[in-house]
Amino acid sequence: MTSIELELHDGIAVLRFRRDGEGPNLLDRGALDALPPLLERLESDLEIEGVVVTSRNPAGFMAGADIALFDGLKSREEALELVLHAQSLVERLARLPKPAVAAIHGPCAGGGLELALACDYRLASIHASTSLSLPEVRLGLLPALGGTQRLPRLIGLAPALELLLTGRSLYARPARRSGLVDATVHHEGLEEAAIRTARELASRSAVSREASGDRPKRHVWSRLLESAPGRELVYRRAGQEARKQGRGNYPAPPRIIETVRRSFGGPLGEGLRLESEAFVDLLFSAESRALRHLFFVRTRTRRQPFRAEARPVKRIAVLGAGLMGAGIAQVSSHPGGYAVLLTDRSLELAARGKAAAHEGLSERLGKGLTRFEIDSAAERVVPAAGYERFGSVDLTIEAVLEDLDLKRRVLNETEAVARDDHVFASNTSSLPISRLAEGAARPENVVGMHYFSPVPKMPLLEVVRGTATSGEALATAVSVGLRQGKSVIVVGDSPGFYVNRILAPYLNEALLLVREGAAIAEVDRAMEDGGFPVGPFRLLDNVGLEVAAKVTGVLAPLFAERGVRLDEFAGRLAESGMTGRKAGAGFYSYPKSGRRRPNQEAYRLLGARERRTVPPDDIRARLLLALVNEAQHCLDEKIISSRDDGDAGAVFGIGFPPFLGGPFHYIAVEGGRRVRERLEALQASHGERFKPADGLVTPAVEG
């Protein structure tokens, strides 16, 4: 629970948010209960001339409203009551006839920033951890404590909409430039400076306080955009961008634009009323529920689930300096902070991998990393040929070619030179860890770490538990993955593990649709409109068709047991040299200049057939349900240990539409029984591959 302490400094009341136990301050029940008596004192105590609002929590100023609070709300009325109550508290702070100064250090998000916006002056610490944001849109909500009202008034319409619609954070310096904060100071002097400022503001009259706004001058351009015709342009641009990003699947962005549009320039009270209504509508939307569910899922997958002691890891060796290996080396160095030995057959290949890691790090110059930090991160990656200095390596992650014999060989070679407590992880996408470990001297130290490409950008890591894998080795792999900044799920050692397994019937269904006559681009468009970042054929082309063929080969026997034959067309296309994007042709052809076009050669190889239009809803139903059903199979077979892990794998690994919350959230909302009925219908019309998984028996959760 968050609490607030008040300390008087010679007429200035310093309010400090704090929290018992770990974690950031929240606008939770504790804070909401603590505020009214404090506000009363601020309003009535004549000794108090000014107020400083700050935090003594090392985790920062405030992370926002307590989302768990929302889940307890049963009705619109109850929700509206809570919002109006919280709004009234913020308004009391805003209307305090004494100056209030917010002293911000660390993250200041959502409700925290709205509290700061209600103050007369915002002072931010110049510290890498200090960031200001209104991230509600990422939860399918909008800021309802005055955020949609005060932000545009303070920093201008266009920049405010940008922050409201992206949920993006501003660091201290850009926040100062935008006018969101009035001044910056080092963390060490923050509270003292805030007290001095409050005292100085208190010594001026209220009128001069209002007039003395030391704000950066607004550009002519931004003033032009706030004229009546200018505004329309801003709203239209914002709306277009929101539609392009969300494809109409997310209700929050258009609602935010509408709320700002209807209230900008009008009276504050009316704006607050619009804001609270919009908030309650969005709160009960299916999309916000799904996004809030994912927020918790994400938090859970960033925690170590095992009590078993992870072994301390300082030095990591990465075998194979190709695209994957370089990516793993990069995240091991930053954010991991590990010393990395990046090895390949020759020093030349290893050095090329280091160059790729350096390039990847350099992309973040000025976006959270300085040149110096990039230099030191790059220096932690040492290229090498062979197995020299492996005696000091704590964990090896192999990323050599997907070939069992080769992987067994490097495992044996590594074991020969590494210490006995050394952990060997295989970044295989499909080979069973237990078979790899068969030839190992210490199979208990062998584990799978399945990364997704491009490693620095994809947030998921599957850690694979082989039959012999020890708890210690598993915990070690998980803890390294977490330090590399990944959401980690632990999966069973079955072909394709979890993510590639659920992808298989989904891609298979896409291929079958095209065989039936659907157009490649049509299938992709249907899924992209449905919320996937890329359609199945673009995904196949990006991954590489030879890789996809290999995974299909590994998975085929497993599906064959269920009487399902996986289409092997991707392999056939790859055999004729069309391996996807990097080869210039796959399901699409990629001309050197110009846009990609469906590859006519692919159609020809499929056996030319008249293209016919398949309704996008049918495409979506077949692909989505094939995936959801397979996810349930995985849970039934205990390949994943929880529904949350299943949702994390699908959303963070494949890009399963976040507004659906993941396959298990989807099942929970629809009800297992209804999903079963729909699958049965598809089974009747399309075949045995749609036979529902056993676990699909649950009723829908109450909406």
Added chain:
Amino acid sequence: MKGNPGVQTVVLVDGCRLPFRRAGGDYASLTGYDMARSVLAGMMNRHSLPGDEVDAVVMGSVVQNPQTSNVARDAALAAGLPHETPAHTVTMACISANRAIADAASELAAGRADLILAGGVEALSDVPVGLGKGARQRLLAMRRSKSARDYLGLLRGLRPGDLLPKAPAIAEYSTGETMGQSADRLAAAFGVTRKEQDDYALRSHRAAAEATRAGKLAPEMVPTALPPDFQPLDRDDTFRDDTSAEKLAALPPAFVKPHGTVTAGNSSPLTDGAAVTLLASGKRAEELGLPVRALIRDWLFVAQDPGTELLLGPAFAVPRLLERNGLSWSDLDVIEIHEAFAGQVLAVLAALGSDRFARERLGRSQRVADVDLERVNPWGGSLSLGHPFGATGARLVTTAANRLVAADGRLALVTACAAGGLGHAMLLERVET
């Protein structure tokens, strides 16, 4: 480890310096080489030293003129030292001269030399203004260009900004933070207020003015006379005799605006100057009949994280140096501490006087000292006398020795912080002569 474990004792014979002047002032037309040769020649003349007695010259320098990158050698030759006397230049930010003196003392202690001139120089009026890396690369490539096409090719990718001259920044390379910002932060971390900083600055200026009036600084001066009119200069122009608490309080913060506490008034000014010490083995000093001011007893260098404790070096160096010599703060008769910023001096003193700092950062059960200002910089410091980066260390050692003599004391401590999170402390002991 016991200090000074070498085979010879090391003594400080003398120290002297040019009067320090504000950068852009009287020495604006000079380079570091000019100042260094003046001060070296000045020291040789004071003792009528035959040049061939000097075994080596070591000078510290921070912002170097690329034409005289080994300024010690060029200046030594011009000062009339023999061709056969080796000379080298060292750099260690604001403790460069301390490094030069320590290096010389090590050579003497080990018996590899018997007499060395060690000091430093800084010409902040003559910082090398250069072109950006992009423009430099192209200029050098131009030497290989033959055709007009080659020349045009060099312009490709050149941005107008690349052509703007760049002066060296007084900023920490690894963090990008300027020294003033660090000092402001450090002062806040130790709860040092603006008023305390201004009061300390005022004390420094008054002390410098008083010491100058009383002639206490005269023994360390090498008076100069500069062209064209050869007006003699024999005192520093860096202190402000006329400053007051009110004037200092009215200055705006210089680095952290608008809420910082470090101002131009409580920071050391950009300064030109040069200083040198004459060090010898005890044996050689006796043979040549040179006076001996003090024994160099021990010294050390420390380093901390430049991100968090940039200017706190002395708080780590002093306790370690005292401890390994079996001494405590109260045993010291003279304390000379480098004043980069008033806030930095007060933060260092606060750290030395803090039980918590001792526990958490030094692993000691108790604070290093009950700090008072009485023995600290009574003749002024870098705030008022100026701070030519590469030369300040030699001034500190010289003043400390002269104060020991004046106060008839036994032990003197010199300590200084430097960019890069570096720090230094040195112990001088007066010997009966």
